[in-house]
Amino acid sequence: MTLDPILLIGGAGNVGRQVSRFLREAYPELPLLIGGRDLASAQQAAAGIGNAEGVAVDLDAQDLGLGARPVSAIAIFFTDTTTAALQFAQRRGVPYLSVSPAMTEIGPDIAAYMHRPKAAPVILGTEWLVGATTIPALEFAKTFRRIDTIRIGALLDEQDEGGPASFDDLERQTQALPAVQARRNGAWVWRSGDDLETRFRAADGAMLEATGLSPHDVFGLATVTGAPNVEFNLAIGVSSSRRRGEPMSTEIIIELEGEDQAAQPLRSRHAVTHPEGQMPLTGLGVALLLERLVGLDGKPAVRAGLYFPYQLLDPAAYLERFTQAGGRILELDVR
Structure with missing residues (x-):
């Protein structure tokens, strides 16, 4: 299965590194883009992952500073107060996963989804340790x-x-x-x-x-x-x-x-x-969601919609990987 790279915004941080580790262990050839505001840090993190590239992400730019570069999914590990990453995902029709905003902070994300409900899967991932609870x-x-x-x-x-x-x-x-x-x-x-x-x-x-x-x-x-x-x-x-x-x-x-x-x-x-x-379980949950969203697990990719993590992850499969981790x-x- 050939995929465009998965973009991990904030991927040089602790959670991002755990996500990359789990994805790389399961899918050695899966291309990753490690996105960040600091290009040097993103490139350094990417160099340690393999088959990954560090890129600068600009949340003030409509294209996130990526131009026409293709991506297959986006995960972001901090609160994007601009909703730029979500709107980018909707324009590209690719899944979007955030794991930071509290329920009291997701109004902008909900509004963006409601105006384009058929554009892309949107996952509200701020469950405690992303599935582990x-x-x-x-x-x-x-x-x-x-x-x-x-x-x-x-x-x-x-x-x-x-x-x-x-x-x-x-x-x-x-x-x-x-x-x-x-x-x-x-x-x-x-x-x-x-x-x-x-x-x-x-x-x-x-x-x-x-x-x-x-x-x-x-x-x-x-x-x-x-x-x-x-x-x-x-x-x-x-x-x-x-x-x-x-x-x-x-x-x-x-x-x-x-x-x-x-x-x-x-x-x-x-x-x-x-x-x-906390970091390994958070990283595992994000990695399993990305697998499910783009169909790396052999099932059809997730359709556009608004989801919590537990709605997408098969409990038996999750608990098996949880134990392995x-x-x-x-x-x-x-x-």
Whole structure:
């Protein structure tokens, strides 16, 4: 299968390098364009990937500074406040994937899609670690007849370096935004002030101070499961592995409450972990989405539409690659 290059805007950063690694391992001949504002950095990153080229991307230019150069898909790893990359993808009719803007920031992207809904696939990829939360949660949900409550607790180790773009995103979404959304008793509410502060238990049982966040997982999980209570909380501190004297890791605690298939009360608690932190799972999710979007997995390329990642990724295929990449899922005691 011969494809035009996939353009990774911000591809010289930590997430972009992980995406390139996963794509290169699976598809040695797949051409990549590593795009960035700093041409030298993009070229340096491309040189270490193989069959890749570094290019300067200008978000103030309608053609992104690429001229007539063809691309087969675009992924962008920071918030594009101009929507230039999305509109470029729509004009070219190629898939567009962003993994940065919060739900409160995607109005421009939604407007661009609504005006040209048949132009290209548009993926709102700001799920926590791009699939590593919602896909396992939906698999756990299959044992329930009814789900009343979903609580997600994400733990980022303070030693987990996400890079400048990731830091900016996290700072913006946890400090600049005065409130986040959750679902309570079937209604969407804003959490603000003291309501943002909470606690949850890490995989090893340690109690963590956390603050509310509302990545796209909150909205997707509530919609798919119908759960009347859904919330997401983030803790930054010492991961369970580091408390054991091991290197840092990342973990996602997924708690479900409801009824089993026999209408009896049921609670479950799992941890999704990776020993190298947040970046490998984020990179894996993006790489698998790009594979799916352009049909590298042998299935037809995705048609124009507006999607969340979990709507495109096959759970079994995702979890297999997740395990191969070093991810682990642990069943925890319910407390």
